[in-house]
Amino acid sequence: MRRRYYKREFVKKTRPHRINEEIRAEMVRVIGEDKKQIGIMNIREALALAQEAGLDLVEIAPKADPPVVRIMDYGKFLYEEQKKQHEAKKRQKQTKVKEIQVRPKIDKHDLEVKLKKAREFLEEGNKVRVRLRLRGREMGKPELVNSLVERIKENLKDIAEIESPMKVEGRIGIMVLGPKKQKKGGKNAQAKD
Numbered sequence: 001m002r003r004r005y006y007k008r009e010f011v012k013k014t015r016p017h018r019i020n021e022e023i024r025a026e027m028v029r030v031i032g033e034d035k036k037q038i039g040i041m042n043i044r045e046a047l048a049l050a051q052e053a054g055l056d057l058v059e060i061a062p063k064a065d066p067p068v069v070r071i072m073d074y075g076k077f078l079y080e081e082q083k084k085q086h087e088a089k090k091r092q093k094q095t096k097v098k099e100i101q102v103r104p105k106i107d108k109h110d111l112e113v114k115l116k117k118a119r120e121f122l123e124e125g126n127k128v129r130v131r132l133r134l135r136g137r138e139m140g141k142p143e144l145v146n147s148l149v150e151r152i153k154e155n156l157k158d159i160a161e162i163e164s165p166m167k168v169e170g171r172i173g174i175m176v177l178g179p180k181k182q183k184k185g186g187k188n189a190q191a192k193d
Contacts, residue, residue: 018059019074020047023067031060031070040066097176099129102152104144111148115155122159122179132166132173145173 018024023043030038030046033053050057050071058077061068098121100114118128130152138144149166152175159180166175 017074018062019056020050023057023059023069025059025062025067027066028059028069029064029066031068033071035070046071093125095125095127097127097129099131101131101133102148103133103135104138104141104148106148111151115152118152118156118177119159122156122177125179127163127179128160128177130166130175130177132168132175134168134171134173139171142168149175 026043027040028043028046029040030049032038033055038049046069047057053071055071056074057069058072058074059067060070098118100118102111102114106114118130121128132145132148134145145166145168153162156177160177161180162175163178164174164176166173
């Protein structure tokens, strides 16, 4: 059996910034390590300044005239940027859609249990999809559906707002509730009014 050897090509990872010798401009505006502007100078002089400090010369604004470069530790800069992105991603709230299923002839206690669960979902910041299942003759009695929808709205009006009203298609009706948006200033702002 023959072995095949393939020539490996090492592809350089693309960086978001040009550093040191990758910078193509002749003249650049240099910003120092302390983030203060040094001035406009030749690229060779700027590279010499960066090497004296033991740091990298990084092109920050390539489209400016002349391009803006900064003397910094590029590895540390990338690490801090990555850390900021990770923190921002952690702070983002993922909204999930939870679902409860009800029927028009649901018992009072069963509805209370379902509404209690829906309230928990809304307090967590999730949306709630109310799925209404109709059977047989229930489809011909829209007053049953309307009264159930009104009971749900009434019980959750303090914490929820309707994002899409009840739509009945065939044997299934769907309504989506979302958590009420807090007014800026919270409870104290309302107490002052």
